Amino acid sequence: METKPWYVPGKWYTSPYNWDPAVRCQMEGIPHRVYLRDVTMREGEETVGAIISPESRVDLALKLDELGVDAIEMPKLDSHEAVGELVKTFRRAGVKTRIAYFSAKLRGNWKKEIDRAAKVEPDILDLHFSFSPREIFSDFQDGISKEEILKVVDEAVPYACGRVKEVAFGWSKTTRSHLDTVKTVYSAAAQAGASHLHIYDSRGSVFPFAVKYLVQELKKVAGDASISIHCHNDFGLAVANTLAAVEGGAHWCEVAVNGLGDRAGNSSLEEVAASLEILYGVKTGIKLEKLYALSKFAEKITGVPCQRNKAIVGENAFLEESASHMMQVKESTEEGLPEANVPFMAEVVGQTQRYVYGSSTFWGGALEAKIEAMGLRPSPQQLGEIRRTLYEEICKKRFLTEDEVEQFLSRWGN
Numbered sequence: 001m002e003t004k005p006w007y008v009p010g011k012w013y014t015s016p017y018n019w020d021p022a023v024r025c026q027m028e029g030i031p032h033r034v035y036l037r038d039v040t041m042r043e044g045e046e047t048v049g050a051i052i053s054p055e056s057r058v059d060l061a062l063k064l065d066e067l068g069v070d071a072i073e074m075p076k077l078d079s080h081e082a083v084g085e086l087v088k089t090f091r092r093a094g095v096k097t098r099i100a101y102f103s104a105k106l107r108g109n110w111k112k113e114i115d116r117a118a119k120v121e122p123d124i125l126d127l128h129f130s131f132s133p134r135e136i137f138s139d140f141q142d143g144i145s146k147e148e149i150l151k152v153v154d155e156a157v158p159y160a161c162g163r164v165k166e167v168a169f170g171w172s173k174t175t176r177s178h179l180d181t182v183k184t185v186y187s188a189a190a191q192a193g194a195s196h197l198h199i200y201d202s203r204g205s206v207f208p209f210a211v212k213y214l215v216q217e218l219k220k221v222a223g224d225a226s227i228s229i230h231c232h233n234d235f236g237l238a239v240a241n242t243l244a245a246v247e248g249g250a251h252w253c254e255v256a257v258n259g260l261g262d263r264a265g266n267s268s269l270e271e272v273a274a275s276l277e278i279l280y281g282v283k284t285g286i287k288l289e290k291l292y293a294l295s296k297f298a299e300k301i302t303g304v305p306c307q308r309n310k311a312i313v314g315e316n317a318f319l320e321e322s323a324s325h326m327m328q329v330k331e332s333t334e335e336g337l338p339e340a341n342v343p344f345m346a347e348v349v350g351q352t353q354r355y356v357y358g359s360s361t362f363w364g365g366a367l368e369a370k371i372e373a374m375g376l377r378p379s380p381q382q383l384g385e386i387r388r389t390l391y392e393e394i395c396k397k398r399f400l401t402e403d404e405v406e407q408f409l410s411r412w413g414n
């Protein structure tokens with residue numbers, strides 16, 4: 001079979017519609033390369049029950065570096081000094097990727113804030129405005145005025161540019177803020193020297209088409225600054241919104257391993273990376289084959305289990321028990337098209353395709369095919385007995401592995 005963007009033998013078989021010119025022309029601003037910033041250590045640890053020990057932070061940073069993320073966001077610690085020590089530990093351990101620090105608050109004594117945050121020596125320092133809900137809701141008719149915000153931006157951004165390599169600017173709940181205000185202030189930040197502009201969907205309250213529109217509008221006034229997107233999963237749309245932002249021209253995506261994060265979590269690193277690489281054909285620098293091992297590592301060090309049916313890295317993502325699917329796999333393998341039953345092969349993301357025997361295995365001919373493959377010839381009455389006994393066992397254990405079924409059948413054969 002001929003390789004096409006949507007069909008790569010041995011790797012993936014996706015939909016040709018993804019590459020239809022009529023579809024592609026609607027996302028002309030999509031970048032060829034997208035940069036992933038991992039927020040697992042900061043927002044991931046905000047997941048209820050997640051705790052990452054100091055030693056594990058170093059191991060996680062090394063693994064993220066090895067995976068190919070373009071920036072690692074530092075965790076919140078007691079003091080800037082403690083974060084600075086951790087940055088030094090990362091560097092001594094061999095972490096080479098950019099270090100991002102979400103810290104410098106622009107209200108109150110912002111010069112002191114920037115000075116202290118700059119001592120951490122991050123590659124990217126986030127200048128962050130914190131507004132009260134009423135200030136955003138009233139479009140700054142209450143509390144701080146737009147003029148005051150612009151004055152701080154005009155002074156603080158160049159001040160920070162003189163102290164760190166890259167300056168980022170943004171405020172929480174950007175997706176709840178008025179468009180004209182966002183454009184005016186973010187544009188001022190870009191003109192003052194910010195090289196990253198953060199859109200935060202902090203309360204997961206936007207849908208894909210709207211976030212794409214926001215990115216497109218912001219790009220009109222962003223100059224050379226790149227747009228970074230940060231989404232929460234309150235409606236289960238964090239990944240869809242992140243991808244929509246990329247379609248609109250966002251170059252940076254903020255993501256967390258296993259979609260960890262407060263409430264319903266942040267945009268999942270695995271899902272964003274695999275979708276961009278496989279569905280969109282956008283480069284991310286991520287070594288997809290390391291995703292599963294990283295997910296398992298994150299489970300271990302945070303104490304938060306990954307949901308079984310999670311896309312890409314969940315235990316069920318490449319585990320089948322349906323007899324009809326097993327028969328389709330057999331058929332497509334015989335036809336030389338093993339990718340036909342999955343969108344992408346398990347090995348692409350470091351997983352292994354496996355099969356188990358559960359209640360839905362008993363429909364169709366999968367059990368008979370297994371019995372035949374083992375060279376057994378039970379009578380119809382014996383086959384009925386095998387089915388009954390296996391089903392009782394499955395009801396007790398929920399499902400049986402292929403090994404367990406083979407052992408059972410071997411015993412029966414003797």
Ligand SMILES: [Zn+2]
Nearest residue numbers: 043202230232
């Ligand atoms: Zn967030």
